[in-house]
Amino acid sequence: MKQIAKIAAAAMMTATSLWGAEISLNGAGATFPAPVYRVWTYNFTQENPQIEVTYQGSGSGAGINQIKEKTIDFGGTDNPLTKEELDKANLAQFPMLTGGVVIVVNVPGVEANQLKLDQDTVGDIFLGNIANWSDPKIAAVNPGVKLPNLKITVVRRGDSSGTTFIFTNYLAKISKEWADKVGCGPAVNWPSKGNIAGQKNPGVCSNVVRIPGAIGYTEYTYAVESKLATVVLKNHDGKFVEPGMDTFKASSANADWQNAPGFYMVLTDQPGEKSWPITGLTYVLVQRSQANPAKAAALKKYFDWCYTTGAPAAVKLQYVPIPENVVKLVDAEWKKLVK
């Protein structure tokens, strides 16, 4: 019997080393950075076959819930937790990427970055105060652009989402009426009449493509993939800016990370001539007390890899990696908190 047990044990060990990684790290949460995480987890596991990392883009709220319940090893969220919430749940939070949320439209005859919107028009469109593309208020900001007499249909997320949090956070900052009437959160009570919801970012994009006169918001990569016309926005400094890496980067340039407990930072409506007004950060959450030291080391190794080797892949997908000085802060915070 002993012999058999020994052989079985040996067979099991070879089997695990042959077929499976020794450590598996499971993450879940925000869909906003999911395109990058997909590439990262794949590439990292290719380079480090002993560690297998997976990420499920199930939504920021799900990521927060699951890491609190310890059913995953790291959670992703675009809706950062405050220092108090982190302390209460015994979690540590680190920024991973900066990305842009863009406004996309389907207006016949309007090309990408041709339509300009300022704070008032954006607010009024999403509030439902402006209901037609031929509205003189839109025309006033867009001299020379021919706009059709077409009903505006607001397309928004049907599931609750970090992208919605970033976008409504922006709307609440630029429109007092929005802040008073609707507020900001991963899901809100959309006020415009006849609005339509889509599932996740791709669902919003496909509905905008489908409905003439539609306007929606989505993470930038998805807009590029769907070849949708993006809109030029007036930023905090009163300049019209086009969405893109430069403007996303500009809005995070002035961020004061030293004085951001728990790295809590919302990058909407930032000052700066070139700043894109709807920029969002995406975070990972990990348990502060790690039961398995090998797993904790693997997690750290993975995140270090993401910040350095993984950065070019993020840039390729139109996300801005976290700057080096912030990575150093993250490193210090990790050493201090995660044990």
Added chain:
Amino acid sequence: MKFSGVDRVFKTVCGLCALLVIILSVMLFIQLLWGSRTAWAQFGIGFIFGTEWNPVENRYGALPAIAGTLLTTVIALALAVPGAFAVAMYLVDAPKAIGNVLSHALDLLAAIPSVIYGMWGLFVIVPLMQLHVQPFLVDTLKLGKIPFFGAEYNGFGFLTAGVILGLMVLPFISALMRNVFMMTPGVLRESAYGLGCTRWEVTWDIVMRYGIRGMLGAIFVGLGRALGETMAVLFVIGNVIVMPESLNAGGTTIAATLANNFGEADGTLRSVLFALGLILLIMSLVIQVLAQYYLSATGANRGEK
């Protein structure tokens, strides 16, 4: 001795499995009740009649979802029942070869997963509604002037969801109706023909009268399926949690609301979703009981022919 031992084990195993079904359903009910306790405590019975859905302020009401569920179901049945009835009637008296092929096709349609209906709905029915059906109804027939019909459209909404649900439940209702009609004793029909009845008279006065309870049962089965259908509706309903304003407007159903929000829900919202689940379960349960009653009254659920 040995055999009776095996028998006893087999009997116990089977008995336990049967018991498990009851335990599971009771547990499910209790779980939904327990999960929704915060919602009932906070909003009371008024939750069922509340129309507000505001995640920021954490105020929720179930009426938009309930109304949307009922509305899509009514549209679906209004479209499916006449068609299902006609198909079933035809199948009863169809030439054997054609009847066989059609019966199999019907069963095949009933077996298509609902998510496929949803995808097909999004890519085929939504553009069809948006570009042809709704413009025809609203602009050509001027139905937009009728209050609840709605003059504004974009392809999504209750009507589209109802159409897809109707197409989905038609094969179910039809297959059951066919079984019911086939149960009419041959003697009855033949003696009716012998009395000089026309085909129409035999169909209307004999076959249908005989199977009326079974027909109701079949309709209730379709109703039950339409009530809880999630994926097919989710793609095309628009997912807007407001009271139905018109047939062409976007809305939601209970199942679609659950599917949309569960991944991210916590606190009050999660409890509210459990409460919605409980409401849906009770609605489906009532329908099921009625369906079983009407079907068992004719024995149609045993598939007798």
